[in-house]
Amino acid sequence: MYNKGTATRTHIINTANNLFYHQGFNQTSFTDIAQSAGIPKGNFYHYFKTKEEILEDVIQQRIKNIENQLNNIEELNLQPADRIRFFISALKNNKNGFAQYGCPVGSIITELGKTQLALKTKSKMILELIQNWLSSQFQQSGKHKTTANTLSRHIMVRIQGAIVIAHAYEDKSCFTEEINQLLEWIDKEASNAE
């Protein structure tokens, strides 16, 4: 069978992924994606029937990326609490993007959460994936079995908040500082048994 198409499809998803992040979902048009990908607009319908379908595939791809990232951390042979620290520290690598465009997940949920609830629900899965992983680490540490959900949600809150403010102020150093504070909080919290 003829399957050059899968490469083209992946190329479209990657292009759309960046544009959705940099411009927002509703502010990114079919024409934008087509031009940016170097693929004529008429060719799109062969791969995706609607813009929503593109976003759904973008989300699936993001989920895969994060799952890979989390799996890589698990293979590092760290203690659960150190896995959490590792994950959060690694976010600092994205500080430039966060300060310029916000969180790729949070910003799209904020956008879609107003009027496009079906798409929002799908995007939300990425946040849940991360929070569940954090929660699982807290449980594995043995010290926070009943508070794992609260603790992991609190981390999500502070990460999202740090990104929103860093984006609003266009100040990446403020993101770094808030993350460092969060790491200190974890050091204290992780040493307290419940």
Added chain:
Amino acid sequence: MYNKGTATRTHIINTANNLFYHQGFNQTSFTDIAQSAGIPKGNFYHYFKTKEEILEDVIQQRIKNIENQLNNIEELNLQPADRIRFFISALKNNKNGFAQYGCPVGSIITELGKTQLALKTKSKMILELIQNWLSSQFQQSGKHKTTANTLSRHIMVRIQGAIVIAHAYEDKSCFTEEINQLLEWIDKEASNAE
């Protein structure tokens, strides 16, 4: 002079304010505002030449509202630290709106921060207004003169984060819990001199 117009103008701003919050700026059309306000589209040009101009006036009105709110707190004859607690506690009154539509300021900054930087800069002034007020309260308390900016920014981070997550999960109780945690943190932090 004939000035029924000022009432109409205010009515347009109020209508647009709600729609921008509930639908987002770019997802709200002139037609939406016109229909929702019960004013023919052609009449708009008499008051606003562009949609941007409407947003600018919406922001000005929001700034006034928040300034009034902060002034009212100042008149309550509370200690600075209690003024901060009062302001943060009062946010819980908006939990339903936060869970359904996110933060009216944060969500519009996130949206405009991607491609409409001039409008974002104006929206950002609302966040700065609040943070400066918080910072001023910390300084007046006498205990946190050099760390007032860091402390106030941290509060902004946690408020914005709590709203983003409450909105993502459509869970207002999670907002309340995070705010209560924040209040506890302030109790501890405010009692520590620097």
Added chain:
DNA sequence: TTATTAATCAGACAATCGTCTGAATTAATA
């Protein structure tokens, strides 16, 4: 080679966007 499927691509489609006109209407001023 022939038949079949996969992929490309120019451009049409109705609907909607933000913007703008110009005439009609209303109210205040002279």
Added chain:
DNA sequence: TATTAATTCAGACGATTGTCTGATTAATAA
């Protein structure tokens, strides 16, 4: 009352939106 200015309002404007044809080319299978 006559004049002037403020306000109303139906609808046109070009540009852009997301969606969709249908003809064409490229690659595989029979």
